[in-house]
Amino acid sequence: MANSTDILAEYSDKEYEFGFVTDIEMEVAPKGLSEETIHYISAKKEEPDWLREWRLKGYHAFLKQPEPHWQNFELPKVDFQDISYYAAPKSKPKYNSLDEVDPELIATFEKLGIPLSEQKLLAGVAVDAIFDSVSVATTFKETLKEHGVIFCPISEAVKEHPELVRKYLGSVVPHSDNMYAALNAAAFSDGSFVYIPKGVRCPMELSTYFRINTQNTGQFERTLIIADEGSYVSYLEGCTAPKRDENQLHAAVVELIALENAEIKYSTVQNWYPGDKDGNGGIYNFVTKRGVCRGAHAKISWTQVETGSAITWKYPSVILQGDYSSGEFYSVAVTKNRQVADTGTKMFHIGKGTKSRIISKGISAGEGQNSYRGLVQVGSKADNARNFTQCDSLLIGDRCGAHTFPYIESKNKTATVEHEATTSKIGEDQIFYLNQRGIDTEKAVALIVNGYAKEVLNQLPMEFAVEAQKLLSISLEGSVG
Amino acid sequence: MLQIKDLQAKVEDKQILKGINLQVNPGEVHAIMGPNGSGKSSLASVLAGREYFDVNGGEVLFDGKNLLELSPEDRAREGIFLAFQYPVEIPGVSNINFLRTALNEIRAYRNEPALEAKEFLKMTREKQKLVEFEAKLTNRSLNEGFSGGEKKRNEVFQLAMLEPKLAILDETDSGLDIDALRIVSNGVNKLRSDKNAFIVITHYQRLLEYIVPDFVHVLYDGRIVKSGTKELALELEERGYDWIKEPVSTETVN
Numbered sequence: 255m256a257n258s259t260d261i262l263a264e265y266s267d268k269e270y271e272f273g274f275v276t277d278i279e280m281e282v283a284p285k286g287l288s289e290e291t292i293h294y295i296s297a298k299k300e301e302p303d304w305l306r307e308w309r310l311k312g313y314h315a316f317l318k319q320p321e322p323h324w325q326n327f328e329l330p331k332v333d334f335q336d337i338s339y340y341a342a343p344k345s346k347p348k349y350n351s352l353d354e355v356d357p358e359l360i361a362t363f364e365k366l367g368i369p370l371s372e373q374k375l376l377a378g379v380a381v382d383a384i385f386d387s388v389s390v391a392t393t394f395k396e397t398l399k400e401h402g403v404i405f406c407p408i409s410e411a412v413k414e415h416p417e418l419v420r421k422y423l424g425s426v427v428p429h430s431d432n433m434y435a436a437l438n439a440a441a442f443s444d445g446s447f448v449y450i451p452k453g454v455r456c457p458m459e460l461s462t463y464f465r466i467n468t469q470n471t472g473q474f475e476r477t478l479i480i481a482d483e484g485s486y487v488s489y490l491e492g493c494t495a496p497k498r499d500e501n502q503l504h505a506a507v508v509e510l511i512a513l514e515n516a517e518i519k520y521s522t523v524q525n526w527y528p529g530d531k532d533g534n535g536g537i538y539n540f541v542t543k544r545g546v547c548r549g550a551h552a553k554i555s556w557t558q559v560e561t562g563s564a565i566t567w568k569y570p571s572v573i574l575q576g577d578y579s580s581g582e583f584y585s586v587a588v589t590k591n592r593q594v595a596d597t598g599t600k601m602f603h604i605g606k607g608t609k610s611r612i613i614s615k616g617i618s619a620g621e622g623q624n625s626y627r628g629l630v631q632v633g634s635k636a637d638n639a640r641n642f643t644q645c646d647s648l649l650i651g652d653r654c655g656a657h658t659f660p661y662i663e664s665k666n667k668t669a670t671v672e673h674e675a676t677t678s679k680i681g682e683d684q685i686f687y688l689n690q691r692g693i694d695t696e697k698a699v700a701l702i703v704n705g706y707a708k709e710v711l712n713q714l715p716m717e718f719a720v721e722a723q724k725l726l727s728i729s730l731e732g733s734v735g
Numbered sequence: 736m737l738q739i740k741d742l743q744a745k746v747e748d749k750q751i752l753k754g755i756n757l758q759v760n761p762g763e764v765h766a767i768m769g770p771n772g773s774g775k776s777s778l779a780s781v782l783a784g785r786e787y788f789d790v791n792g793g794e795v796l797f798d799g800k801n802l803l804e805l806s807p808e809d810r811a812r813e814g815i816f817l818a819f820q821y822p823v824e825i826p827g828v829s830n831i832n833f834l835r836t837a838l839n840e841i842r843a844y845r846n847e848p849a850l851e852a853k854e855f856l857k858m859t860r861e862k863q864k865l866v867e868f869e870a871k872l873t874n875r876s877l878n879e880g881f882s883g884g885e886k887k888r889n890e891v892f893q894l895a896m897l898e899p900k901l902a903i904l905d906e907t908d909s910g911l912d913i914d915a916l917r918i919v920s921n922g923v924n925k926l927r928s929d930k931n932a933f934i935v936i937t938h939y940q941r942l943l944e945y946i947v948p949d950f951v952h953v954l955y956d957g958r959i960v961k962s963g964t965k966e967l968a969l970e971l972e973e974r975g976y977d978w979i980k981e982p983v984s985t986e987t988v989n
Binding site: 688690692701704 | 783784785786806807808810811812816817819822823825826827828832833836837838840841844876877893897
């Protein structure tokens with residue numbers, strides 16, 4: 255008995271282990287959004303005129319965009335004038351080597367388990383770390399350079415590779431796409447930029463780590479990944495934030511472009527602060543992620559493990575433009591306490607013989623609400639397009655909810671669209687069975703949940719799959735009586 | 736090893752166990768027989784710690800410890816194993832991963848170090864062979880899509896891996912064809928030693944031809960109404976259960 259009580263105690267303390275604040279001098283823009291704010295950000299980043307103009311277009315689109323109202327939760331009122339749109343560590347904004355980075359900052363990333371010092375890297379993962387609004391370090395730059403891979407903060411890419419950024423920025427998610435994407439276009443602070451040249455297989459996993467630290471700031475990063483013909487890249491993002499009583503907005507945009515025969519694998523392990531058990535605080539994670547398979551036989555695969563945020567609201571999508579291109583979406587979304595997730599994907603079949611596969615695994619515990627919302631659209635030219643969707647819900651306890659909203663629109667008779675859905679509960683029988691083999695209830699739930707989510711976790715790069723498994727177990731600690 | 740004294744348990748308002756007395760010593764095999772609804776499986780569940788049952792009288796000592804105070808997982812770690820009548824399916828969790836977790840939890844409770852992967856695999860291979868369990872089933876998801884017989888054989892395989900002091904087989908013979916019955920029984924017989932004990936719950940004498948018990952008890956209406964040796968099982972086979980339904984004084988063998 256004592257044994258299992260100890261485990262419980264240990265985990266209840268472990269609620270959200272990344273909730274600390276780093277004490278570092280920050281330069282924070284005055285609150286509120288206006289044309290002046292945009293000029294301020296643009297000037298801080300020493301941006302060219304075209305980018306400033308693009309931001310302003312985004313700003314005006316944002317003003318005109320109505321608030322969405324179709325989501326399956328009550329949209330909290332966000333006071334956009336009460337947010338600061340730029341926060342950066344005060345010391346030198348640009349770093350040439352890690353030695354120049356504020357030690358406090360390095361300590362923070364070490365606490366988060368992000369290995370910034372290259373010699374410590376075992377896994378061979380190149381990391382770009384974004385702290386509030388600026389990118390603080392990108393590791394392995396030189397090795398990547400040898401292969402012609404560009405992996406840098408987007409602010410740097412704007413200066414050093416303007417032709418690429420200008421060509422592709424906003425080409426998948428336009429500045430006026432939706433309210434939050436428009437807000438991002440206007441105010442995006444930093445983010446990662448990746449370019450993989452023709453025929454290059456990126457020699458290592460690329461990874462970006464996002465951290466919101468400063469109070470009353472929003473995070474609006476923008477990621478742009480371009481895989482040129484016949485290239486391959488696997489990219490992973492991770493995120494955490496301190497515990498705060500007020501909600502913080504995270505409105506990111508990710509654009510992926512895969513040219514002919516290219517493949518992009520994009521994985522997310524999202525662990526933003528989810529708020530406390532009564533629903534106070536937490537991150538609003540309102541993100542627009544979209545990729546386009548521009549050439550024939552291109553492939554884009556989204557994998558997400560969503561355990562954090564008060565509200566997660568996003569639909570990583572793929573536009574299957576090139577013939578025989580394929581899109582995949584693998585998702586595990588966990589909601590507990592008062593967390594809400596309204597997530598899924600959109601697959602737009604435009605080219606011939608395009609394929610898509612959607613595997614969504616929702617897990618609801620406590621009073622969490624979990625919705626899968628997905629659109630499979632087959633255009634008139636998409637002969638022999640195929641889609642397979644499987645969307646499963648797992649319920650833990652009797653106060654949570656699981657909802658499924660699949661939309662299928664097909665304009666082509668030769669298309670095959672399959673949809674399977676299941677809802678299950680973790681049964682007392684299953685838990686008792688595991689208990690009877692000496693496994694306590696907490697571990698039993700972790701085992702069952704990881705088994706349930708296995709198909710998705712298997713998609714993650716090895717070292718992150720282990721992390722994600724742990725994260726799933728920890729985020730469900732205490733959710734079974 | 737196990738002492739059950741006047742054990743009573745109910746579900747809601749229904750009294751299921753009405754005063755069970757039983758002593759099991761190391762090296763012994765006890766068979767518990769009885770008609771449907773007499774409380775056989777309930778006794779197994781109560782001993783394993785299923786919360787569904789409300790224990791409202793009596794005591795159970797296991798190696799001198801008050802068993803009823805322990806959580807189900809601690810009972811398992813102390814060395815009680817229940818081979819389920821209806822083993823559950825757990826999709827996505829491989830049999831082998833499940834077993835390694837279980838084994839290491841039990842070892843941790845006993846302050847033993849976790850088994851190295853190599854040792855664990857060696858042990859798995861040996862035990863598979865011992866109880867004639869197919870290797871391909873070891874890597875499949877726990878009981879998912881297993882036939883009735885495969886599930887029961889998996890219970891015996893787990894029994895072999897976890898090496899409990901006391902194993903309770905709850906109608907392990909139900910739903911088995913004659914070949915599977917033989918494999919399961921052979922497995923159990925190979926695992927018998929003078930250090931462990933078995934409680935075998937069954938409807939039929941048939942199983943007891945393979946797993947020969949030292950004692951046979953007849954459970955009826957929540958009480959052990961008759962105890963004897965293996966000949967009692969034969970008598971039951973011949974005469975059915977009706978004759979024991981007459982009021983009989985509760986006698987225990989030990």
